[in-house]
Amino acid sequence: MSTAPPGEPGPADPDPVLAAEQRHLDAARAELARMRAHVESLVPDGGDAVADAQLAWTLHRRALSLADDPATTLFFGRTDHDGGERFYIGRRHVTDAAGDPVVVDWRADVSRAFYRASRTEPHGVRLRRRFGVERGRLSAYEDEHLVAAPEEDADAPSRILAAEIERPRSGPMRDIVATIQPEQDALVRADLATSVCVQGAPGTGKTAVGLHRAAWLLYAHRERLTRQGVLVVGPNRAFLSHIGAVLPALGEVEVGHTTVAGLVPPGTRVRGADDVAVAVLKGEARTAQVLRAAVWSAVRDPAEVLDGGALVVTRGSRRWRVPGYELRDLLDELRGRGVRYEAARALLPHRLAHAVLQQMEAAGDSPDDRVADAVARSAEVRRAAKALWPPLDPARVLHRLLSEPEFLRGCADGVLDADEQELLRWHRPSRTPGAARWSAADAVLLDELADLLERTPSVAHVVLDEAQDLSAMQLRAVARRCSTGSVTVLGDIAQGTTPWSAREWPEVLAHLGKPDGRLEVLDRGFRVPSAVLDYATRLLPHIAAGLSRPRSVREDPGSLEVLAAGALWPAVAAAVERAAAVEGSVGVVVADADVPAAARALGAVPHAILGEDSAPARVQVVPASLAKGLEFDRVVVAEPAAIVAAEPDERTGLRRLYVVLTRAVSGLVVVHARPLPPALAGGDG
Template identity: 50%
Template sequence: MSDDDSLGSVLDAERRFHDTCRAALTAMVEGADEQVVIGENASASGADAEVLGYQLRSRAKEMKELPPAPLFFGRLDFGESGEHARQSYHVGRLRITEHPAAPPLVVDWRAPVSRAFYQASAKDPQGVDVRRRFGWAPRSVGDTADLTSLEDERIGAGETDSGSRILAGEIERPRVGPMRDIAATIQPEQDDLVREALTASVCVQGAPGTGKTAVGLHRAAYLLYTFPQRVQRGGLLVVGPNRTFLSYISAVLPALGESGVRQSTVEELVGSEKLTVRSCDDEAAAVVKHDVRMAEVLRRALYARVSTAGITDGLAVPDPQVSYRWRVPAGELARIVEGVLAEAPPYSVGRERVRSRAVRYIQERAERRAVNVNRAWTQRIERSRPMSAYVDAVWPRVRAEEVVHQLLSDPEVLARAADGVLDAAEQRAVLWARAPRSWKSARWSAADLVLVDEVAGLLAHPEGYGHIVVDEAQDLSPMQARVIARRAVFGSLTVLGDLAQGTTPWAARSWQELLGHLGRPEARVVPLTVGFRVPAAVVALANRVLERIDVAVPAARSLRGDGELRVREVGDVVGGVVDAVRRALGFAGSVGVIAAEGDVGRVRGGLVAAGVVVGGADELGGRVSVLGAGEAKGLEYDHVVAVEPAAIVEAEARGLERLYVVLTRAVSRLDVVHTRPLPFD
């Protein structure tokens, strides 16, 4: 029998096994529906039945909504010794079994045994004899006939991986539409980060094309699988820079069987139905509002409302039970307020402490006089008009919106709160030009909502999460970072970013400072420098820009020797873009045309006039997208046309960083079209 015949028979056997797995998965989906019916008929208390029903319905819904895809991508054959001696396991995106008590047909990529698929090597076989990778037709939805190839790496025999064609093909495969998962292609250094402990916070400094976003999303999926109760109880949150980016990554977690994850921007975290962004700050105002010093200004503005100045007479509380007025001296009332202030509790907690300590003072005296002090008596004292009036006078009830509204509307209030913190010019920058009558009529900016959230966090602790993944974190301002920190007090963080891609006026220059604002100064910073997506020629060009950027990050390197880079000087930039796009459409995959924001309309118009069908950054299924440089962060295109780099650099203060982002969006080919001198020559 020839080698081809032998390979063919092995492929046929694996295809038959895939059919078996498909039938088992269908039975699992149907079984999930049956469990919902059984659960609804089960005898249980109302609360227990509701919880059980929710869990079963959620599981059934998740099973039905699994995206169609091949059911396994790898296989492990273990040797003669060790925990898994003489066992074979197919590895896929989720566990598939014919019966809950039976051995799985496919093990989940997150299971402990699957780690060997990513980590085993000739130097450290981890008990593995053979590692098999399966090649599936591009964009396969899991038809068995799409299993077209396989590769065996004989690790137990000391075989050194000389480069898997299947692995390389999957990494380099053209992409159109949303981001895909990388469960089949995770590299050892990525796997180490994915499987970090739940309690560990980690920061990934990832050069372009190193898969940092994918690492963060796969870590989220791993934590949900490994610690389901702990993570689901606290919730898992993914924070991205904008809604376009979140749409781009939205398919990854569902493909891995995880659909209950909230994805949000910082703006969405701090907004509400009553508070929406209706205005835009100029840069001078935004820079001050995003500065961490604003946290102290806001704290002062809030606690300036707490005052003992009005306590001149003592407190007299009538007690109908004994026809007596209990009195608390003014000095004691002031000491109560000062004592609570010294403890620095959340504002709302402090207000109730003031009330409870004044009540306790009365209670101690009532007990000495043998008054029947019970819960009803205590509630009468707590709710008495004199007691409520005292609390309102010294520690008034307040809304976060009211505090920020007054601070940004009244120069005197701002001057008192900002004394020694903001100079006069900075105070003028943040004051509203026309003060609205109330917070309800205010035209809030995105930065204003962050300030409101800061005050809300001083009033009471916000809802927290068990784990938060923060992508493009280098662009967070200190005040935005504090928004996230407040929601991660009892959880952990995965922080993803690249300091060289920081493009906001407040972008971080070092991770240590930003991690401090995120409340995780102890987080380990791990660099990823080996690129798997961006070709070496493109990385080399981007590194020339990196040399001119004032950040201390290691240069990227790429394992991809393919790809193409063309730098073309033209007489007419729009004509040059049209030519580049027409050429790009001769290849498979997506085309991103990226220009300075001021040039987008002209470039788009030229392409439309030339008969090219174009879309925007948020139209993920189209072949050609035209977008401004500010929209490109986090996105990838097979072919990128970078339009007039000099204009991109001149458009903003961190123009070199923006250009670095633009150049590194290409995962196969990059055309640089220019009429003006290049800023990296």
């Protein structure tokens, strides 16, 4: 591996290789400016005003996509191939005036070798060069000779990778295009039809992989995915704002981001809360059967709702009568079609009219389409259709289920036992559905009901992060959004902290409607340095015994301090001051109830409270329940015992602690005044 020292090439740093590469970069920048100028010079001429406006918009977007960001470079790597070809790999294609590539998009097929080539499988690559970047200029390079120079250590960790990971964080998560690792690249480029489920320890790059996969899919299947959409689903808003800049930085601005709680029918307001046992039951897949029964029980028997149990239509002086048994067959046929309740309801008047027309024909008439239409729209048919197949509304159905024990019993028969039904029942129901205080679990049920009535539109691909925390019913809500597409599922069983968190991935995939999804494990940790990871994984046998320990790829072991303090908050404040004296972000993670105490203790140290303050700050006080998925250069954890005790049971508490302890990129300080949880104290407790 040859590297040049960081610094700008120039008279003071005349490294000839770097200087030549910088010239290629300057030339690429000039070509990009030319491409942009060309797009800006085009006059939209689509033939009419609408087409002109569309074309102008397309050109405007194209010009924006060709903007040059002076803070970064147009390429971060290069491959030299056996046949003499050379490719520079960057965030987007740049071509010269003749159309030849100057920089190749990282997502193009020829770029694959940059990420995958190794000594054992060189993919036709002789040399791979990675570039270090500082303020938009090339500052270093690192060569790997894949077919020669056996004396070099092919497995030596990349210093550029290490520098990239350790570069201080000042804002939200960054992209990793320059340093995607082979095992990550295999997931990023899995084909669109494949649903992938990634089990990965903290910091193995699951989130990064999911986001880069979305960007790759958009590149490889631009037309379909732009038309049908891609959706990223994350656990909460803090997480979404942490990851929200990655796809735009990769040029993809049209990907929807939402929380799981956001997957509810529009207008649903959550104002109530459930006891844990109730929420767990509402989250079980069995509940879906109860809801289905509730919806379809609305279809009535002709004998109950029609005079004489039959449909009678008068036209002129003639009366036509469709008897009950024929109506029943017709309803059965509609129910058996497998369409949604509302779609079948829309068909019913036509089916009823058809039955009437058959009688007319049998009597020797020859009714045409106009007659068929008139019968379908007649008051008698509309009234009968409404009585047999009444319009439904999700809120009404759920309100009735939770407030009428008889109705619940009828729908839950054989699915929920009497105690479970009692658990679900509202003891003080609101008078109307509009006044109901829906809980978060109810909102998911409303979404399920909405889908039983009308099919939820599906996007082409969903990226689901922190999937281990979702209930079966929440997973079904995600499944609806990718019913005709595929999904990338990301998570870690050991980080499951909800009462309904997943025990195993095949079950999750089944609820997502993708039982054949490919299960992959990532076990090389990029975020957490080894000293910190080794400390945190002491908890693993207690929280997810079946999972193997991840290894940190970081050469720098990072710093770990465990401080026993007489008085907690002064010691925390001192640790935060020390951490903040160095460049980079600082997370002060405390039990949720301790947030005010932590904020008071920090006093004059400028800080923000995650989830409360909108403006991000370099020092953030983080309630333990919001730490998942986030990362900071330095983390100060206050009182592990309090973080564990805040959860309903010990295993969940230790899992929360595991999440909290694995947020640090460079240094972790654990401050405790109470004894450490024994599982963590290990040998030195």
